[in-house]
Amino acid sequence: MSQRVPNSVKLLVGTRALFRCEYCQMLESDSFLPFEIDHIVSQKHGGGNELENLAYACPHCNQYKGTDLTTFLSSYKDIVAIFNPREQAWADHFYMENGEIIAKSRVAEATIKLLRLNEPERLIIRRILSENRG
Numbered sequence: 001m002s003q004r005v006p007n008s009v010k011l012l013v014g015t016r017a018l019f020r021c022e023y024c025q026m027l028e029s030d031s032f033l034p035f036e037i038d039h040i041v042s043q044k045h046g047g048g049n050e051l052e053n054l055a056y057a058c059p060h061c062n063q064y065k066g067t068d069l070t071t072f073l074s075s076y077k078d079i080v081a082i083f084n085p086r087e088q089a090w091a092d093h094f095y096m097e098n099g100e101i102i103a104k105s106r107v108a109e110a111t112i113k114l115l116r117l118n119e120p121e122r123l124i125i126r127r128i129l130s131e132n133r134g
């Protein structure tokens with residue numbers, strides 16, 4: 001969820017993330033739209049503007065995540081927390097194969113589902129980018 005943070009904080013968070021979306025790994029320089037600051041725990045849930053609660057996110061990931069912290073997998077009772085880029089390492093939970101983001105954990109499954117990381121348009125863009133990089 002995007003809440004207002006000062007530009008200086010945005011620059012810090014972007015630099016820390018190497019200007020990649022911390023959820024789908026897209027580079028901001030490959031995006032037509034500017035990236036946003038995600039509040040990992042949204043203000044609605046009591047989250048603040050501290051650096052440890054902020055993540056760099058593309059507009060797609062930020063919009064689909066909204067204020068959510070969890071989703072369900074196999075049934076409505078199977079609630080799973082989504083990936084937290086401040087507490088977890090991306091490579092421990094995901095890997096990328098031919099542009100597709102693949103889950104290595106239930107956390108990743110939940111994140112791929114909620115943030116729609118592999119929706120067709122995003123997959124196509126990732127495949128084109130990875131082909132152009134060899």
Ligand SMILES: [Zn+2]
Pocket residue numbers: 021022023024025026057058059060061062
């Ligand atoms: Zn993203």
